[in-house]
Amino acid sequence: MKLFKHILYVSEASVAQEPSIARAVSVAENNQADLTVIDVIPALTAGIGILPSGHTSGELQTALVSERRKGLESLVEPYKERLSIRLDVLQGKTYLEVIRAILRHQNDLLIKPAENPDFIERLFGSDDMQLLRNCPCPVWLTRSEEKSDYACILAAVDIDPDISDGTEQNLNRQILELSSSLATSKFAALNVLHVWDAPFEKKVRSWSDPEAVMAYVEGERSRHDGAFNRLGKEFRDQIGPEAYDHLSPQFHLRRGAPSTVIPQTVKELQADLVVMGTVARTGIAGWLIGNTAEAILEQLQCSVLAVKPSGFVSPVKLAE
Incomplete structure (x- = not known):
């Protein structure tokens, strides 16, 4: 039974992601769905001028986007021959930009590794809870120790x-x-x-x-x-x-x-x-x-x- 058509995977760099991206690829293949993988970086304050490093805020933002995109490319590299995966790096507050991306592209499933903040004994962090509260499509939060x-x-x-x-x-x-x-x-x-x-x-x-x-x-x-x-x-x-x-x-x-x-x-x-x-x-x-x-x-x-x-x-x- 094919339940999903447009799956969104959100990168979570703070935890091991290999089992979670493998899960997303598997679900996309089983449902013959398209898969988009995104990351979200904070937006730097515009107009702050020259930074101590000598670079402008715009240059730093461009460098961060490029770095995160390379990270996404590395994450999906093992699966490139199995299906076409769209990549994107967004800027802003994570849960807001994720939900806006879902509204924009009509995704019907969100898959994301749980944040697992190390300062409290619970699996889901603040962005996870905001997605659980406000995301319009089903939210699949996976453990970093996800079983195949x-x-x-x-x-x-x-x-x-x-x-x-x-x-x-x-x-x-x-x-x-x-x-x-x-x-x-x-x-x-x-x-x-x-x-x-x-x-x-x-x-x-x-x-x-x-x-x-x-x-x-x-x-x-x-x-x-x-x-x-x-x-x-x-x-x-x-x-x-x-x-x-x-x-x-x-x-x-x-x-x-x-x-x-x-x-x-x-x-x-x-x-x-x-x-x-x-x-x-x-x-x-x-x-x-x-x-x-x-x-x-x-x-x-x-x-x-x-x-x-x-x-x-x-x-x-x-x-x-």
Whole structure:
């Protein structure tokens, strides 16, 4: 299944990139998509005159662009005979210029090595988080220790059994489509996770007897289980019985807070990739990353493919 047509890879010089660019090339080949590789350098302040080195700011900017372009040429050199790769060096703030490039060229997938800042114990840096919040297309952030083949992919879906929300259903459908396609192409195990809870248990416990509490909790579990099963059946219809049986996805219904349960499940399954949505149900109107999604991302140490609902509009606009 060809899911992408125009893939953008963003260079991240602070980490080892060989596994990540190999991933981008592989995805482009599998989808018969075009691939663009870019780097972004800070824009020097114009009009600062002669620098202590004797060069003007314009000359220094030109030299930096040339140096970064050579770096990109070296990065893609092993793949030049396999496909045509377009190179570009942009100037400005990284996440803004990346999103503007996506808006300009209608890219449908962004692949980037995670920044992995060494001063904090989390995988994603500030530009990564801004891309996760504001990028209009799926964002695939890879680890510098990226495996050539994934063994386990975890698809995290969010279901409200009380609300038939077209946006939510569409997002879950995208998550399952992407994760199943990748699992099939990489012969990886696919696990689908939904986290539920009984939010009013404490209140019910303060008002009722233990049997009523148990009935309430079991009722919540049963409602989520039913909705999760319906999603599984829709997924089977979506990809077809033969493909579904071959893939044999494992479904996990677990209770707790998603910000705790999802990272725990990632560790338990030793997942190589998490496919998840980054817009909370309550945040859709404002098109902002959900607090829960951000809390999850800050704990993950595996690669992430983040998806937004169709119709998402980035707050970043093309420069006038």
